[in-house]
Amino acid sequence: MICGVDEAGKGAVFGPMVVGVVGCEAEEDLPAGVRDSKALTPKRREALYAEITGSFPWRVVEIPAAEIDRLRQEMTMNDLVVRAHAEAVRSLGAGQAFLDACDVDEERYRSKVAALVGDGCEVVARHHGDALFPVVSAASIVAKVTRDRALEDLRVEYGAIGSGYPSDKVTIAYLKDYIAGHGTAPIFARTSWETVARLFDRRRQTSLGDF
Structure with missing residues:
Protein backbone atom coordinates (compact mmCIF):
# COMPACT_ATOMS: atom_id res chain seq x y z
CA MET A 1 0.00 0.00 0.00
CA ARG A 149 -15.90 21.44 9.51
CA ALA A 150 -13.96 22.33 12.66
CA LEU A 151 -14.07 26.02 11.69
CA GLU A 152 -17.78 25.81 10.99
CA ASP A 153 -18.33 24.41 14.49
CA LEU A 154 -16.42 27.40 15.86
CA ARG A 155 -18.56 29.82 13.81
CA VAL A 156 -21.73 28.26 15.18
CA GLU A 157 -20.47 28.77 18.73
CA TYR A 158 -18.55 32.05 18.42
CA GLY A 159 -19.93 33.89 15.40
CA ALA A 160 -18.26 35.39 12.32
CA ILE A 161 -14.62 34.39 12.81
CA GLY A 162 -13.82 34.21 9.10
CA SER A 163 -11.48 31.64 7.56
CA GLY A 164 -9.08 31.75 10.50
CA TYR A 165 -6.13 33.00 8.43
CA PRO A 166 -4.20 36.23 9.16
CA SER A 167 -4.88 37.44 5.59
CA ASP A 168 -8.63 37.41 6.24
CA LYS A 169 -10.01 40.82 7.28
CA VAL A 170 -12.99 39.19 9.01
CA THR A 171 -10.67 37.02 11.12
CA ILE A 172 -8.45 39.96 12.10
CA ALA A 173 -11.44 42.17 12.92
CA TYR A 174 -12.90 39.43 15.15
CA LEU A 175 -9.55 38.90 16.89
CA LYS A 176 -9.02 42.64 17.43
CA ASP A 177 -12.51 43.13 18.86
CA TYR A 178 -12.23 40.06 21.08
CA ILE A 179 -8.91 41.19 22.56
CA ALA A 180 -10.29 44.70 23.08
CA GLY A 181 -13.36 43.36 24.86
CA HIS A 182 -11.85 40.53 26.89
CA GLY A 183 -8.21 41.44 27.38
CA THR A 184 -7.24 38.00 26.11
CA ALA A 185 -7.35 36.01 22.89
CA PRO A 186 -10.18 33.54 22.17
CA ILE A 187 -9.56 29.97 23.25
CA PHE A 188 -9.27 28.79 19.64
CA ALA A 189 -6.56 31.33 18.71
CA ARG A 190 -2.87 30.46 18.42
CA THR A 191 -1.45 32.93 20.91
CA SER A 192 2.13 32.17 19.82
CA TRP A 193 1.39 33.74 16.42
CA GLU A 194 2.92 37.14 15.69
CA THR A 195 -0.53 38.29 14.54
CA VAL A 196 -1.84 37.96 18.09
CA ALA A 197 1.27 39.49 19.67
CA ARG A 198 0.98 42.60 17.45
CA LEU A 199 -2.64 43.15 18.43
CA PHE A 200 -1.78 42.90 22.13
CA ASP A 201 1.08 45.39 21.60
CA ARG A 202 -1.29 47.84 19.93
CA ARG A 203 -3.77 47.44 22.77
CA ARG A 204 -1.06 48.16 25.37
CA GLN A 205 0.12 51.21 23.44
CA THR A 206 -3.45 52.50 23.19
CA SER A 207 -3.94 51.99 26.93
CA LEU A 208 -0.73 53.86 27.74
CA GLY A 209 -1.85 56.70 25.51
CA ASP A 210 -4.93 57.15 27.68
CA PHE A 211 -2.79 58.41 30.59
Whole structure:
Protein backbone atom coordinates (compact mmCIF):
# COMPACT_ATOMS: atom_id res chain seq x y z
CA MET A 1 0.00 0.00 0.00
CA ILE A 2 1.05 3.58 -0.69
CA CYS A 3 -0.19 6.64 1.14
CA GLY A 4 -0.31 10.39 0.68
CA VAL A 5 -0.07 13.03 3.39
CA ASP A 6 -1.00 16.71 3.42
CA GLU A 7 -2.08 19.27 5.98
CA ALA A 8 -4.57 22.12 6.23
CA GLY A 9 -4.35 25.13 8.52
CA LYS A 10 -0.60 25.29 9.04
CA GLY A 11 -0.52 29.08 8.80
CA ALA A 12 -3.91 29.82 10.36
CA VAL A 13 -4.24 31.90 13.50
CA PHE A 14 -7.56 30.28 14.46
CA GLY A 15 -8.38 26.62 14.89
CA PRO A 16 -6.49 23.37 14.54
CA MET A 17 -3.97 22.19 12.02
CA VAL A 18 -5.24 18.99 10.43
CA VAL A 19 -3.01 16.42 8.75
CA GLY A 20 -4.76 13.95 6.47
CA VAL A 21 -3.42 10.62 5.22
CA VAL A 22 -5.04 8.38 2.61
CA GLY A 23 -3.89 4.94 1.50
CA CYS A 24 -4.46 2.97 -1.70
CA GLU A 25 -2.93 0.12 -3.66
CA ALA A 26 -2.60 2.25 -6.81
CA GLU A 27 -3.39 5.89 -7.52
CA GLU A 28 -5.57 4.84 -10.46
CA ASP A 29 -7.98 3.38 -7.89
CA LEU A 30 -8.74 6.83 -6.44
CA PRO A 31 -11.99 8.60 -7.40
CA ALA A 32 -12.04 10.49 -10.68
CA GLY A 33 -11.48 14.21 -10.23
CA VAL A 34 -9.18 13.98 -7.21
CA ARG A 35 -6.91 17.01 -7.25
CA ASP A 36 -5.42 19.62 -4.95
CA SER A 37 -8.22 20.58 -2.55
CA LYS A 38 -7.61 24.30 -3.16
CA ALA A 39 -8.59 23.78 -6.82
CA LEU A 40 -11.98 22.31 -5.89
CA THR A 41 -15.25 23.93 -4.87
CA PRO A 42 -16.45 23.19 -1.32
CA LYS A 43 -19.30 21.09 -2.72
CA ARG A 44 -16.92 19.00 -4.84
CA ARG A 45 -14.51 18.59 -1.93
CA GLU A 46 -17.33 17.26 0.26
CA ALA A 47 -18.41 14.79 -2.44
CA LEU A 48 -14.86 13.51 -2.95
CA TYR A 49 -14.32 13.36 0.82
CA ALA A 50 -17.30 11.03 1.11
CA GLU A 51 -15.96 8.82 -1.68
CA ILE A 52 -12.42 8.72 -0.30
CA THR A 53 -13.33 8.07 3.34
CA GLY A 54 -15.94 5.51 2.33
CA SER A 55 -13.61 3.41 0.19
CA PHE A 56 -9.99 3.86 1.28
CA PRO A 57 -7.92 3.67 4.48
CA TRP A 58 -7.56 7.14 5.99
CA ARG A 59 -6.77 8.97 9.20
CA VAL A 60 -6.45 12.53 10.44
CA VAL A 61 -4.05 13.96 12.99
CA GLU A 62 -5.64 17.07 14.49
CA ILE A 63 -3.53 19.48 16.54
CA PRO A 64 -5.58 22.12 18.42
CA ALA A 65 -4.43 25.72 18.73
CA ALA A 66 -3.38 25.34 22.38
CA GLU A 67 -1.28 22.29 21.55
CA ILE A 68 0.41 24.15 18.71
CA ASP A 69 1.28 26.97 21.13
CA ARG A 70 2.72 24.49 23.62
CA LEU A 71 4.77 22.58 21.05
CA ARG A 72 6.17 25.75 19.53
CA GLN A 73 7.98 26.35 22.80
CA GLU A 74 9.95 23.17 22.05
CA MET A 75 10.25 23.13 18.25
CA THR A 76 9.72 25.11 15.06
CA MET A 77 6.44 24.96 13.19
CA ASN A 78 8.12 22.99 10.41
CA ASP A 79 9.35 20.38 12.89
CA LEU A 80 5.87 20.22 14.38
CA VAL A 81 4.51 19.43 10.91
CA VAL A 82 7.27 16.84 10.39
CA ARG A 83 6.17 15.06 13.55
CA ALA A 84 2.50 15.17 12.55
CA HIS A 85 3.23 13.89 9.03
CA ALA A 86 5.28 11.02 10.45
CA GLU A 87 2.49 10.14 12.89
CA ALA A 88 0.01 10.08 10.00
CA VAL A 89 2.25 7.80 7.91
CA ARG A 90 2.78 5.38 10.79
CA SER A 91 -0.97 5.19 11.42
CA LEU A 92 -1.55 3.45 8.08
CA GLY A 93 1.58 1.32 7.91
CA ALA A 94 2.13 1.93 4.19
CA GLY A 95 5.23 0.77 2.34
CA GLN A 96 5.64 4.07 0.50
CA ALA A 97 4.54 7.55 1.55
CA PHE A 98 4.22 10.66 -0.60
CA LEU A 99 4.29 14.02 1.18
CA ASP A 100 3.74 17.66 0.38
CA ALA A 101 7.13 19.01 1.53
CA CYS A 102 6.75 21.76 4.14
CA ASP A 103 10.34 22.98 3.90
CA VAL A 104 12.28 24.91 1.26
CA ASP A 105 14.62 21.89 1.16
CA GLU A 106 12.68 18.83 -0.01
CA GLU A 107 15.40 16.34 0.93
CA ARG A 108 15.81 17.76 4.43
CA TYR A 109 12.08 17.46 4.96
CA ARG A 110 12.01 13.93 3.56
CA SER A 111 14.87 12.77 5.78
CA LYS A 112 13.32 14.24 8.94
CA VAL A 113 10.01 12.50 8.34
CA ALA A 114 11.71 9.25 7.30
CA ALA A 115 13.76 9.22 10.52
CA LEU A 116 10.56 9.34 12.59
CA VAL A 117 8.66 6.86 10.41
CA GLY A 118 11.43 4.27 10.66
CA ASP A 119 12.38 1.37 8.44
CA GLY A 120 9.91 -0.34 6.15
CA CYS A 121 8.48 2.76 4.47
CA GLU A 122 10.02 4.72 1.61
CA VAL A 123 9.30 8.44 2.02
CA VAL A 124 9.01 10.81 -0.95
CA ALA A 125 8.61 14.56 -0.32
CA ARG A 126 7.98 17.15 -3.02
CA HIS A 127 6.94 20.76 -3.14
CA HIS A 128 3.38 21.04 -4.45
CA GLY A 129 2.95 17.33 -3.78
CA ASP A 130 -0.81 17.89 -3.63
CA ALA A 131 -0.71 18.79 -7.32
CA LEU A 132 1.86 16.15 -8.33
CA PHE A 133 0.51 13.01 -6.65
CA PRO A 134 -3.20 12.10 -6.66
CA VAL A 135 -2.81 10.24 -3.36
CA VAL A 136 -1.53 13.47 -1.76
CA SER A 137 -4.43 15.33 -3.38
CA ALA A 138 -6.78 12.86 -1.70
CA ALA A 139 -5.09 13.53 1.64
CA SER A 140 -5.39 17.28 1.07
CA ILE A 141 -9.14 16.87 0.54
CA VAL A 142 -9.53 14.90 3.78
CA ALA A 143 -7.47 17.46 5.71
CA LYS A 144 -9.24 20.48 4.22
CA VAL A 145 -12.78 19.17 4.74
CA THR A 146 -11.98 18.14 8.32
CA ARG A 147 -10.56 21.58 9.13
CA ASP A 148 -13.44 23.37 7.37
CA ARG A 149 -15.90 21.44 9.51
CA ALA A 150 -13.96 22.33 12.66
CA LEU A 151 -14.07 26.02 11.69
CA GLU A 152 -17.78 25.81 10.99
CA ASP A 153 -18.33 24.41 14.49
CA LEU A 154 -16.42 27.40 15.86
CA ARG A 155 -18.56 29.82 13.81
CA VAL A 156 -21.73 28.26 15.18
CA GLU A 157 -20.47 28.77 18.73
CA TYR A 158 -18.55 32.05 18.42
CA GLY A 159 -19.93 33.89 15.40
CA ALA A 160 -18.26 35.39 12.32
CA ILE A 161 -14.62 34.39 12.81
CA GLY A 162 -13.82 34.21 9.10
CA SER A 163 -11.48 31.64 7.56
CA GLY A 164 -9.08 31.75 10.50
CA TYR A 165 -6.13 33.00 8.43
CA PRO A 166 -4.20 36.23 9.16
CA SER A 167 -4.88 37.44 5.59
CA ASP A 168 -8.63 37.41 6.24
CA LYS A 169 -10.01 40.82 7.28
CA VAL A 170 -12.99 39.19 9.01
CA THR A 171 -10.67 37.02 11.12
CA ILE A 172 -8.45 39.96 12.10
CA ALA A 173 -11.44 42.17 12.92
CA TYR A 174 -12.90 39.43 15.15
CA LEU A 175 -9.55 38.90 16.89
CA LYS A 176 -9.02 42.64 17.43
CA ASP A 177 -12.51 43.13 18.86
CA TYR A 178 -12.23 40.06 21.08
CA ILE A 179 -8.91 41.19 22.56
CA ALA A 180 -10.29 44.70 23.08
CA GLY A 181 -13.36 43.36 24.86
CA HIS A 182 -11.85 40.53 26.89
CA GLY A 183 -8.21 41.44 27.38
CA THR A 184 -7.24 38.00 26.11
CA ALA A 185 -7.35 36.01 22.89
CA PRO A 186 -10.18 33.54 22.17
CA ILE A 187 -9.56 29.97 23.25
CA PHE A 188 -9.27 28.79 19.64
CA ALA A 189 -6.56 31.33 18.71
CA ARG A 190 -2.87 30.46 18.42
CA THR A 191 -1.45 32.93 20.91
CA SER A 192 2.13 32.17 19.82
CA TRP A 193 1.39 33.74 16.42
CA GLU A 194 2.92 37.14 15.69
CA THR A 195 -0.53 38.29 14.54
CA VAL A 196 -1.84 37.96 18.09
CA ALA A 197 1.27 39.49 19.67
CA ARG A 198 0.98 42.60 17.45
CA LEU A 199 -2.64 43.15 18.43
CA PHE A 200 -1.78 42.90 22.13
CA ASP A 201 1.08 45.39 21.60
CA ARG A 202 -1.29 47.84 19.93
CA ARG A 203 -3.77 47.44 22.77
CA ARG A 204 -1.06 48.16 25.37
CA GLN A 205 0.12 51.21 23.44
CA THR A 206 -3.45 52.50 23.19
CA SER A 207 -3.94 51.99 26.93
CA LEU A 208 -0.73 53.86 27.74
CA GLY A 209 -1.85 56.70 25.51
CA ASP A 210 -4.93 57.15 27.68
CA PHE A 211 -2.79 58.41 30.59
